[in-house]
Amino acid sequence: AYQVHQAENVHIVIHDNESTALSTENSPPYEESLEFSLLPNANGHNSRISSPPPILTARRIDRLNELKQNILSEHPKIKVYTRQLDVRDKSTVDQLVSSLPSDLKEIDVLVNNAGNIIVKGMDKIDNVSSDDIDIMVDTNVKGLLYVTQAVLPRMKERQKGHIINIGSISETEFSFIRFGGDKARADKVYEGITPLTGEDIAETVVFVASRPDHVNIADVTLYPVNQASVYLVHRPHTKK
Template sequence: MIALNTQTILITGASSGIGAACAKAFARENAKLILAARRLEKLEEKAWELNKLYGVETHLLQLDVCDRSSVESAINNLPPEWSEIDILINNAGLSRGLDKLHEGDFQDWEEMIDTNIKGLLYLTRYVVPGMVARGHGHVINIGSIAGHQTYPGGNVYCGTKAAVKAITEGLKQDLLGTPVRVTSVDPGMVETEFSEVRFHGDTERAKKVYEGVTPLTADDVADVIFFCATRPNHVNINEIILMPVDQASATLVNRKL
């Protein structure tokens, strides 16, 4: 298993959900953590918690991954002791709405495309050259079962996650001949803020998504990401699809109501 106490790990969307769970999982191994998210107050709370629990070093970036110039500035202006990123976890992502395509909200589309595709591309473009130059690194993209199977109302979100799948595969091919590893971790139902964000803060509607089901937790997904990151250097886990036992596909769910 690769030791993480000498590694610097950049996690986007680190203020909550899977990103926050990843921060905790890697903090336990005393990795240096660069935590990025739009909500600085949430990041500060997370950093304080991790320092109290594990004494871990953190560097916080208030960052909107959709803003290319902000991403460029954030990466290029990291303090020297934080500038050599060993693992990039492209976690920032979201879904908006469940409208039929011909009734969809343009703003929802823009937000999903800008965050899930362009934001991931921006971070990858600014971080990976350093990995190649140093001959070491690992990019872990958080995809989704939605990138493998579409479902009614999922149209654009599924499209963005299919793009993540294709981008991850393309990146792996482009990095052939370098020691840089590339992984996609693609979960099914995970109970985080995901559905609340999808339904624009409608908590009651969000709760119904998980009724009668034992979904994955953010910690479950972080555990799989941790596993991928700690394999020996010659091992690359290309792709993992994980779902709760109560889910068999994007649309087949066993609800005990």
């Protein structure tokens, strides 16, 4: 399985014996879950996945190196290729895709998953800085388009390919960032509930990406059982 991961803007390139996938990723637990879900025999049902070297890219190189070591510690025989990348830089995205090894150029699955959040603190929308707005739009919108533009032409030539766009209400580190690194306060957000995990999302992505060519999954919406909307959350396990 070829993968690209991320700690902040980590991308995952996945390659098996029948298809190659390129994925952009944002939060470390998610991308690591996706990585291990796609490795050979990692979850018992991915018999199609072979074991070429993962291709790992990230904006934050320290997270990328940490992820690489985690993979090698569990799969010491797998070769790992790492590269720093930010989806906001179109020329770098184009260069990455064009310079892929010949056996990886035919990308069959694109997972657009890199993202950034606009809320760094408790500011209301009328007080959010223009710099934060630019970062969010450049990553979540323009970055998605840049990667899609780099990959889509080859898909059209072959008349084959899946594009999976991932959006979220709040990603893995949302509360931690919003509360300025206050872990205790961030943990309170999830107190009394069982939230979705990176593994939950990763398994869904793997399922969607591994459907037969004639199957088109147009939309998937995931919530934890305890949550009905952004603000409506049931906390059955909260201590009285």
